[in-house]
Amino acid sequence: MRRIDQIEPFRVMQLLERAKQLEAAGRRIIHMEIGEPDFPTPAAVIAEAHRQLDRGDNFYTPSTGNPALQQALADWYAREYNVSVAPERILITPGSSGAFSLLYAVLLEAGESVLLSDPGYPCQRNFIRLAGGCPINIPVGPETRYHLSAELLERHWRDDTRAAVVINPSNPTGTLICDDALTAIAAYCRAHGGHLISDEIYHGLTYGVRARSALEFDDQAIVVNGFSKRWAMTGWRIGWVIVPEALIDACRRVMQNIFIAAPTLSQYAAIAALGATEATEAMRRAYDERRRFLLDTLPALGFDIVVEPQGAFYIYANVRRLTDDAPSFCRELLECAGVAITPGEDFGRYRAREHVRFSYATGLDDIQCGISRISAFLNSRES
Amino acid sequence: MRRIDQIEPFRVMQLLERAKQLEAAGRRIIHMEIGEPDFPTPAAVIAEAHRQLDRGDNFYTPSTGNPALQQALADWYAREYNVSVAPERILITPGSSGAFSLLYAVLLEAGESVLLSDPGYPCQRNFIRLAGGCPINIPVGPETRYHLSAELLERHWRDDTRAAVVINPSNPTGTLICDDALTAIAAYCRAHGGHLISDEIYHGLTYGVRARSALEFDDQAIVVNGFSKRWAMTGWRIGWVIVPEALIDACRRVMQNIFIAAPTLSQYAAIAALGATEATEAMRRAYDERRRFLLDTLPALGFDIVVEPQGAFYIYANVRRLTDDAPSFCRELLECAGVAITPGEDFGRYRAREHVRFSYATGLDDIQCGISRISAFLNSRES
Numbered sequence: 194m195r196r197i198d199q200i201e202p203f204r205v206m207q208l209l210e211r212a213k214q215l216e217a218a219g220r221r222i223i224h225m226e227i228g229e230p231d232f233p234t235p236a237a238v239i240a241e242a243h244r245q246l247d248r249g250d251n252f253y254t255p256s257t258g259n260p261a262l263q264q265a266l267a268d269w270y271a272r273e274y275n276v277s278v279a280p281e282r283i284l285i286t287p288g289s290s291g292a293f294s295l296l297y298a299v300l301l302e303a304g305e306s307v308l309l310s311d312p313g314y315p316c317q318r319n320f321i322r323l324a325g326g327c328p329i330n331i332p333v334g335p336e337t338r339y340h341l342s343a344e345l346l347e348r349h350w351r352d353d354t355r356a357a358v359v360i361n362p363s364n365p366t367g368t369l370i371c372d373d374a375l376t377a378i379a380a381y382c383r384a385h386g387g388h389l390i391s392d393e394i395y396h397g398l399t400y401g402v403r404a405r406s407a408l409e410f411d412d413q414a415i416v417v418n419g420f421s422k423r424w425a426m427t428g429w430r431i432g433w434v435i436v437p438e439a440l441i442d443a444c445r446r447v448m449q450n451i452f453i454a455a456p457t458l459s460q461y462a463a464i465a466a467l468g469a470t471e472a473t474e475a476m477r478r479a480y481d482e483r484r485r486f487l488l489d490t491l492p493a494l495g496f497d498i499v500v501e502p503q504g505a506f507y508i509y510a511n512v513r514r515l516t517d518d519a520p521s522f523c524r525e526l527l528e529c530a531g532v533a534i535t536p537g538e539d540f541g542r543y544r545a546r547e548h549v550r551f552s553y554a555t556g557l558d559d560i561q562c563g564i565s566r567i568s569a570f571l572n573s574r575e576s
Numbered sequence: 577m578r579r580i581d582q583i584e585p586f587r588v589m590q591l592l593e594r595a596k597q598l599e600a601a602g603r604r605i606i607h608m609e610i611g612e613p614d615f616p617t618p619a620a621v622i623a624e625a626h627r628q629l630d631r632g633d634n635f636y637t638p639s640t641g642n643p644a645l646q647q648a649l650a651d652w653y654a655r656e657y658n659v660s661v662a663p664e665r666i667l668i669t670p671g672s673s674g675a676f677s678l679l680y681a682v683l684l685e686a687g688e689s690v691l692l693s694d695p696g697y698p699c700q701r702n703f704i705r706l707a708g709g710c711p712i713n714i715p716v717g718p719e720t721r722y723h724l725s726a727e728l729l730e731r732h733w734r735d736d737t738r739a740a741v742v743i744n745p746s747n748p749t750g751t752l753i754c755d756d757a758l759t760a761i762a763a764y765c766r767a768h769g770g771h772l773i774s775d776e777i778y779h780g781l782t783y784g785v786r787a788r789s790a791l792e793f794d795d796q797a798i799v800v801n802g803f804s805k806r807w808a809m810t811g812w813r814i815g816w817v818i819v820p821e822a823l824i825d826a827c828r829r830v831m832q833n834i835f836i837a838a839p840t841l842s843q844y845a846a847i848a849a850l851g852a853t854e855a856t857e858a859m860r861r862a863y864d865e866r867r868r869f870l871l872d873t874l875p876a877l878g879f880d881i882v883v884e885p886q887g888a889f890y891i892y893a894n895v896r897r898l899t900d901d902a903p904s905f906c907r908e909l910l911e912c913a914g915v916a917i918t919p920g921e922d923f924g925r926y927r928a929r930e931h932v933r934f935s936y937a938t939g940l941d942d943i944q945c946g947i948s949r950i951s952a953f954l955n956s957r958e959s
Binding site: 195196197200201203206229233234239242243246247249250251252253254287288290294298299300301302303316319320323324325425426427428429430443445446447449450451452453454455456457458459 | 578579580583584585586589612616617622625626629630632633634635636637670671673677681682683684685686699702703706707708808809810811812813826828829830832833834835836837838839840841842
């Protein structure tokens with residue numbers, strides 16, 4: 194099979210397309226399938242973007258990023274995590290997606306492998322395949338809070354393995370990894386000459402607990418993050434990756450070629466984001482309210498939440514009590530009840546047909562309406 | 577050799593770094609090495625960006641692009657080239673760099689080859705290597721205006737060749753390809769089951785002649801373009817690629833994964849660029865004035881310009897009369913005369929050591945000063 198034929202579409206896109214058809218036909222659809230903040234970008238960022246536009250500098254920044262943003266992020270890591278990171282280790286990328294393209298280009302040779310959790314962020318597999326690498330999907334369940342562990346690495350690590358990816362908090366499960374587990378994974382990767390890649394894009398969106406950066410446990414960990422989620426800046430396409438000193442040169446060479454540089458305006462506006470804590474805290478509180486509502490209502494409807502999600506804006510639910518075919522269930526829910534949620538198959542294969550993901554990146558009113566509709570739908574199925 | 581070790585840095589970056597050192601030490605350096613417009617982005621684009629910021633939509637566009645921009649570009653192709661392109665064939669990418677990452681991900685399997693001209697845009701080779709493919713660099717000279725030809729394709733095409741790339745106008749030579757040559761190349765690619773990729777990023781920057789799109793000759797040609805050069809919008813990171821209908825689905829799948837989408841603000845502001853013809857025409861006239869000055873002065877100094885460049889903002893000169901080692905010559909010119917130009921080795925291997933590239937993306941005053949300095953430098957060397 195050619196590489197391009199191994200690149201899977203997001204299955205939720207078909208659902209989304211159908212949802213749009215229904216909306217075009219006059220139906221009101223409740224969107225709990227989308228992983229994009231429903232909030233506008235903080236006002237301080239918009240204001241800074243206006244100022245930057247007026248300054249008239251729309252030229253390329255250095256390939257590795259606007260030095261002022263690199264420095265601002267280094268300061269932020271000191272404040273946020275109490276870790277010291279040299280600014281030149283912080284590479285500014287077009288979204289965290291850009292960071293992954295970059296990393297796999299630098300780390301992988303054709304056929305080399307990367308360990309991933311199943312379920313996990315679906316693009317990971319495709320980033321690796323596009324770089325000619327081999328994703329190894331490791332089934333994970335409630336026993337590890339849906340995360341990799343050193344034991345799982347031990348069982349699946351191969352001679353050609355170059356890295357293991359931890360998404361913390363996890364997409365799709367919203368669960369955080371335990372400190373001990375993260376420490377052990379970092380140590381395992383180091384001892385076997387590989388890299389821990391910690392995807393921290395949902396940091397700052399945690400509830401009742403603080404997510405810890407892999408850099409707090411291992412200063413050689415590779416950390417990916419970005420402004421899309423916590424700062425509601427998806428369309429700005431601005432992320433970063435922190436790499437060990439030894440990788441900077443190789444990364445720079447790849448960045449010069451494939452990006453030239455990340456968007457200039459975004460690279461200036463993002464500096465203002467780092468100070469917009471009131472705005473981000475307001476969003477976080479709103480997400481938490483929605484999360485608690487869903488945690489209170491979903492189990493009684495038959496959606497089992499085995500590990501309480503403490504981060505991101507997702508709830509991963511087992512639907513075995515409701516169906517043995519989650520994709521069909523999702524389609525039916527959309528057609529009959531006008532509620533869009535994502536079937537587990539978008540995130541992997543392991544027990545995918547008995548899981549769905551709810552996103553609460555949509556207003557509480559809509560979520561409440563969605564739950565009523567789901568309830569009515571399930572009742573009508575029973576009768 | 578690992579793939580990452582095959583990714584060459586831009587050698588001009590070392591030169592640029594040294595130039596910055598000299599500037600930090602108080603020297604004034606004339607920059608004729610950089611391929612980035614020295615003009616600000618047109619005012620109409622800035623104004624539209626302000627409006628878009630106030631509209632508050634910073635969310636993702638569809639992966640293949642903002643439909644309004646796709647439609648505006650389709651209309652622009654009708655006006656500019658008199659060709660009809662369905663908007664959904666126009667895929668919006670993060671710069672034209674993004675377009676090439678996308679194309680090689682879609683077209684290539686590990687080890688498959690792409691035909692390139694040597695000299696040519698250096699990133700091309702690296703895009704192909706990063707996708708696991710094999711760049712075949714074909715020496716070209718004045719006899720084909722530094723472009724590929726159907727005869728050269730015939731000689732170098734292999735069973736595993738999937739595409740040939742024409743950069744028109746060329747970087748680094750500024751020369752345009754003849755209509756007949758382009759037609760013959762398109763026909764050759766088609767007949768051999770491959771793709772013609774026409775890099776048209778310097779369209780609109782031509783002098784006394786109009787560059788023609790490959791789509792005028794073959795509606796199945798793949799065309800890459802972007803807003804960086806003609807519209808002086810480098811930092812906005814916005815380009816596009818026009819693909820045959822049959823490739824749209826595969827491209828969409830890759831775009832969903834590796835980009836999610838191009839920057840939203842840029843995708844709206846760019847629509848205004850397409851109407852800013854007065855601003856782009858003023859820039860074009862300024863470039864032409866600089867070009868004519870250089871064409872008038874360089875040959876007498878010993879820089880031989882074999883084919884008159886009619887496009888882009890580059891002049892590719894043979895320096896055989898001055899040196900047998902262009903890289904050393906460029907370093908010396910920087911150290912002794914404070915003038916930065918790019919050695920030919922950044923663009924390939926073929927006769928690279930006897931060529932240099934002048935960029936005239938810098939003000940006429942600076943260019944005049946640069947030429948005086950070069951003249952003095954050459955005189956001092958002789959005496």
